[in-house]
Amino acid sequence: MEIQALLEQTDRLPNVPEVVRQLIQQLNNPAADYGEIAEKVGKDQTLSLKILRLVNSAHFGLSNKVSSIDQAVVLLGMSRLKTLVIASGLSGSVKEVEGLDLKKFWSESFRVAALAKWFAERSTQVEPDMAFTAGLIHNIGRLLLHLAQPMRAQAIQTLIEEKGCSRSDAETERLGFTTPEAGQALLDMWKFPSELGLAVRQHKQPASFEDPSALAAVVNLACVVNASIRRGDDLATLQSKFPADIAELAGTSPDTIGNLDEALNMESGLDGLND
Incomplete structure (x- = not known):
């Protein structure tokens, strides 16, 4: 495909x-x-x-x-x-999506956006409003897949659950591309700033790219913290898992890891938009 x-x-x-x-x-x-x-x-x-x-x-x-x-x-x-x-x-922008809990999807996206902005405010390389927007749309390729090909989206979810493989591997096997790549293509079609599309494409593994995006690294850090919040990790657990190489790539200050308790308690304040 x-x-x-x-x-x-x-x-x-x-x-x-x-x-x-x-x-x-x-x-x-x-x-x-x-x-x-x-x-x-x-x-x-x-x-x-x-x-x-x-x-x-x-x-x-x-x-x-x-x-x-x-x-x-x-x-x-x-x-x-x-x-x-x-x-x-x-x-x-969408009212109903087959196979996707839209309220949960946007709630998670709001929190990643708020966290991305928080990290950008501690970075020498990333503009906070751009980071917020990148965090908000980091998963837009997955939304696109559920809208355009809901049965394929469900097949990918089944593959992840049955084989225990990563989403990227499952998407590549079933589609021939990943949803971050699809997200970049959609943002380029909309003529959004190219750095947004690049960040969406790279955010899962920014260090694996030859020319990594600092904006993608900020979104990656936001996703790491969001996953910790979702799991209910305490501060020590988050700090032990915090990727220092990605933090350096994001240009964040060295004391950021010491202030992660603030990020761990982050609320977007935007869930009212889902009502």
Whole structure:
């Protein structure tokens, strides 16, 4: 099977709002007019209502009710609002996926995004908003596979459970490619920044690539911590498993491993977008 066969099923691809695509495409542009983007968000009733509902939730703890996107920009800052818009737009891009618990999928993606941003804030090489977005979409190739080829997706899951093999090996055997490779192809088709596609493709084993991406390394660290949270690991267990070579590749500060208790207790604050 070819990746192109997935991408050609346009009626099954995630339906990402145009303003969200524009925002992601502008992540690398220091001259981007975010005021114009905020105005477009305000005109998208579904998107703005989801964001305002989340901003007014207990997680943000604002003393006054926020009633407009402009007000949210003032109170939260454009960087924080950007991440909310991107998370809201992407998580709302599909309503139902056969064989995939969509609420769990996005909850995990939200946490990986928050963790990736946390690591990027401790890195000399990675921009935090880019890291958040990369973490959010690191598994978008798997979502694409479930949307376009649900029976193949289920066959891969069965193979993993029966043989105990890795997902990458099962995908390669059944498809001839991996879902991170499919994810990169989808992001390239959407004309997202190339470094996002590269990070998605490399995030599982960034050190195995000839020219490894620091952004991919940050996402990999986020996935390591997320897996520890999922298993219920304590701090000592996480620290013992923490990949020092990937942390170096990510450009994180040496004291990061000593502060992993903060990451281990990370909550994205975005699960309200799933309601």
